[in-house]
Amino acid sequence: MSFFARVTSRPPNPGKTNAIIMGRKTYDSVPASLRPLAKRISVVVTRDTSGSVKEGVMRELVGRRERIAAKAAEAVKKDDGEKAVEPMTDAIVVPSLEQALERLESEYGEKGVLGKVFVIGGAEIYNAAIGLQAGSALKGRPVRVVMTNVVRKGVDGSVGSFECDTFFPLDRLDGGNGWRTANSAEVSEWVGEEVDGLWKSEGDVEVQMVGFEKV
Ligand SMILES: NC(=O)c1ccc[n+]([C@@H]2O[C@H](COP(=O)([O-])OP(=O)(O)OC[C@H]3O[C@@H](n4cnc5c(N)ncnc54)[C@H](OP(=O)(O)O)[C@@H]3O)[C@@H](O)[C@H]2O)c1
Incomplete structure (x- = not known):
């Protein structure tokens, strides 16, 4: 787990943030206090059309950012040394893997802030990722x-x-x-x-x- 956390949260350059694409059940399997995972853009894939999955993820994002900000403020009090730019903590909810890649590109890639993109499961999402064809939404990745x-x-x-x-x-x-x-x-x-x-x-x-x- 520590390897997963290190590798997925370490951006290729300062100022960029990696993305982790996952099925809704994998998102739900992360402990509630850690959702969405810090310093990464969580992309949750769901077929839900009622809006309830999106609503839940966005509510958790607000809470998670508040906890991260409180922790950062505490750290500043203890040590006012200069800090490197931290990757952002963000989340989006999408209806397919292709949409995940397209939204990442249009919302983060075009601004130059998108780092590596990891597909972190589960089974159906892995299957879809393995089947991706060059020239599709991959944009040369x-x-x-x-x-x-x-x-x-x-x-x-x-x-x-x-x-x-x-x-x-x-x-x-x-x-x-x-x-x-x-x-x-x-x-x-x-x-x-x-x-x-x-x-x-x-x-x-x-x-x-x-x-x-x-x-
Ligand atoms: N060892 C590992 O590397 C690893 C990695 C990841 C997960 N896991 C474990 O695997 C379990 C979850 O995996 P899982 O395979 O059961 O579920 P999953 O892929 O994480 O989630 C399945 C859900 O994702 C959505 N979904 C999947 N494919 C979709 C598609 N093509 N289009 C739109 N929505 C799609 C649907 O959400 P809705 O039901 O909301 O429509 C579906 O019910 C957890 O226990 C987790 O801990 C292990």
């Missing part, structure tokens, strides 16, 4: 996947060793399917920190970070 392989120690094969209710469309990333495996130097550049691609022990599991790019 490449489509990349950064993910963690996780296996439980001492279990033969990872399948069946975890109970899951949401699935990533892994089969679509197989070679020959329009995707290539990235090397660790590329993944490091994408995420903005060193990734070596080796399996690492973490408690009762082993993890490995890998990356793919649509060719």
Whole structure:
């Protein structure tokens, strides 16, 4: 989780803010006190036409900004040293992934304040993102996947060793399917920190970070 927070909130340059596109259920799965996630533009995808999802997200955005401002004011009291420009905390609600990309471009990209765009799930949104075609709403942005392989120690094969209710469309990333495996130097550049691609022990599991790019 700390890797996710660091990578998604670190902008490529000062003055820019990264965006995180997610399905409505993923948004709801974030603890209420942390919604929308700070220092990022949250883009919530929903089919809701009643306006209630948008209303809820906007109400939470107001509360979240108030808490962030109060914390910043407290920090200024303690230390009046010069601070770098912080990324903004914002949120929009959209009816599709294509609309998410279009709104990000028209509302932030054209002002030069949009950083990286991350699609953070869940399953249906990942599927739609993997299926995006170059020349669509992507505006020349490449489509990349950064993910963690996780296996439980001492279990033969990872399948069946975890109970899951949401699935990533892994089969679509197989070679020959329009995707290539990235090397660790590329993944490091994408995420903005060193990734070596080796399996690492973490408690009762082993993890490995890998990356793919649509060719
Ligand atoms: N491990 C990970 O990397 C990871 C990442 C993300 C989420 N998760 C977990 O996955 C769970 C949620 O994933 P999920 O797959 O069940 O749900 P989800 O994709 O987060 O949300 C599904 C909802 O998003 C909206 N939606 C999805 N596709 C849409 C489309 N094409 N057009 C318009 N609206 C669309 C709909 O919202 P409405 O119902 O409002 O219409 C749909 O019910 C949570 O438990 C979360 O913690 C894990």
